[in-house]
Amino acid sequence: MTLQVPSKTFTRAEVAKRKTEDSVWFIIDTVVYDVSEFLDAHPGGEAVLRQVAGTDATVAFYNLHRHEVLQKYSDLAIGTIEGEKQSILTPEVGGLSPVPYAEPLWLRPQFKSPYYKESHRRLQRAMREFTDKYITPVALDCERSGEYINQELIDRMAKAGVLHMRMGPGKHLHGVNLLDGAVDGREFDYFHDLVMSQEGVRPGCRGFQDGNMAGMVIGLTCVLNFCKDPAMKKRVCDEVFSGKKKICLAITEAFAGSDVAGLRTTAVKTPDGKHYIVNGTKKWITNGVFSDYFVTGVNTGKGLSVLLIPRGEGVETKPIKTSYSPTAGTTYITFDNVKVPVENLLGEEHKGIYVILSNFNHERWTMACGTIRYMRLVVEESLKWAHQRLVFKKRLIDQPVIRQKLAKMIALCESHQSWLETIT
Numbered sequence: 381m382t383l384q385v386p387s388k389t390f391t392r393a394e395v396a397k398r399k400t401e402d403s404v405w406f407i408i409d410t411v412v413y414d415v416s417e418f419l420d421a422h423p424g425g426e427a428v429l430r431q432v433a434g435t436d437a438t439v440a441f442y443n444l445h446r447h448e449v450l451q452k453y454s455d456l457a458i459g460t461i462e463g464e465k466q467s468i469l470t471p472e473v474g475g476l477s478p479v480p481y482a483e484p485l486w487l488r489p490q491f492k493s494p495y496y497k498e499s500h501r502r503l504q505r506a507m508r509e510f511t512d513k514y515i516t517p518v519a520l521d522c523e524r525s526g527e528y529i530n531q532e533l534i535d536r537m538a539k540a541g542v543l544h545m546r547m548g549p550g551k552h553l554h555g556v557n558l559l560d561g562a563v564d565g566r567e568f569d570y571f572h573d574l575v576m577s578q579e580g581v582r583p584g585c586r587g588f589q590d591g592n593m594a595g596m597v598i599g600l601t602c603v604l605n606f607c608k609d610p611a612m613k614k615r616v617c618d619e620v621f622s623g624k625k626k627i628c629l630a631i632t633e634a635f636a637g638s639d640v641a642g643l644r645t646t647a648v649k650t651p652d653g654k655h656y657i658v659n660g661t662k663k664w665i666t667n668g669v670f671s672d673y674f675v676t677g678v679n680t681g682k683g684l685s686v687l688l689i690p691r692g693e694g695v696e697t698k699p700i701k702t703s704y705s706p707t708a709g710t711t712y713i714t715f716d717n718v719k720v721p722v723e724n725l726l727g728e729e730h731k732g733i734y735v736i737l738s739n740f741n742h743e744r745w746t747m748a749c750g751t752i753r754y755m756r757l758v759v760e761e762s763l764k765w766a767h768q769r770l771v772f773k774k775r776l777i778d779q780p781v782i783r784q785k786l787a788k789m790i791a792l793c794e795s796h797q798s799w800l801e802t803i804t
């Protein structure tokens with residue numbers, strides 16, 4: 381697909397005249413841009429635009445910008461050059477990238493894979509379109525502004541079964557309409573899960589990726605697998621899957637990061653045995669700021685236990701500044717004499733380590749899926765840039781050292797994907 385621009389046409393001679401104080405036009409890939417009103421707003425400054433006024437600025441532009449900039453500022457385009465055609469492709473919503481290695485090999489017609497059936501391919505197409513249309517625009521906005529994910533997108537994901545699918549295969553998918561029937565919930569396997577995990581991270585916004593219900597992916601599993609009260613389990617899952625409530629996993633503390641057995645948050649039973657009284661703190665908790673439920677690791681004296689704690693009296697959350705975007709909702713939590721019914725215990729008392737460790741399986745595998753897809757994004761961006769960027773009058777790709785570096789990146793990316801598929 382090429383850029384969608386107004387149908388008006390101009391000659392190169394007409395454009396050449398537009399280099400006055402009030403009027404600055406130029407050409408990029410046969411499209412005519414009028415930047416007269418954009419001079420002040422251009423992040424690279426006014427002077428550079430005036431220098432190319434009236435000329436073909438294609439090479440100058442692509443030496444400094446990603447093509448996507450032109451999509452974003454498409455309202456500056458006023459037409460095209462008569463009799464000429466655009467040659468630079470614009471990514472299509474829901475489409476595959478034509479850049480080599482930008483897609484896993486199973487999505488290339490030249491390769492066969494024993495792992496993927498028609499339903500995986502249907503799901504890939506449906507999720508790609510959903511991500512391009514609905515997730516990416518919100519992701520880009522939130523990553524920049526630091527705002528949390530909006531309820532409209534959560535509702536949309538809930539309705540399309542995207543929230544359900546992110547929890548992996550299981551009974552919670554039975555009878556749910558998944559992306560307009562792309563896959564039957566009973567057939568959903570770990571390769572469908574892999575497709576979901578890899579397609580969902582394509583916006584390339586690391587903070588938003590976590591802000592987009594990562595707390596649910598790592599927290600709700602404990603409720604699905606270890607809640608002993610069927611009514612409570614159904615209520616909490618319904619609330620979370622419908623997007624009405626949010627949940628997170630609260631294990632890490634300032635005192636104990638990966639050393640989960642050394643937690644200092646305590647839960648002491650009341651004399652009547654009906655409640656736990658929870659005291660302590662949690663740190664680096666993803667999505668905690670906007671969560672309604674906290675799947676919390678607590679020290680119950682003889683070992684570690686896991687409690688489902690609803691937001692309420694004695695629970696306080698505040699955002700922590702991090703090196704990625706605040707949109708992730710990273711949180712410091714304090715529990716001050718919080719009264720939790722004993723029915724909210726997930727798994728066995730003092731044996732919470734099994735709850736947490738069993739949770740890690742899916743959690744860490746999901747992270748591997750996402751990270752390996754991110755590697756591919758880096759490969760794609762680097763390949764594109766190496767072909768665009770001119771240094772010492774050569775494209776970067778013309779330097780053997782750059783080609784060698786790219787070859788190594790590609791080898792790592794493909795071998796990791798292959799290893800991931802074998803493990804899956």
Ligand code: HEM
Nearest residue numbers: 413423424428429432437440441444445446449450453456
């Ligand atoms: C319609 C045309 C253009 C638009 C919409 C545009 C937009 C932008 C934007 C959004 C940036 C911020 C960085 C980025 O997102 O890539 C930028 C930076 C810049 N632009 Fe443009 N630009 C245009 C044309 C040009 C042209 C023709 C030149 C040079 C002849 C130019 C020179 C620069 C420079 C030098 C920077 C700073 C780059 C850096 O920080 O490394 N721009 N432009």
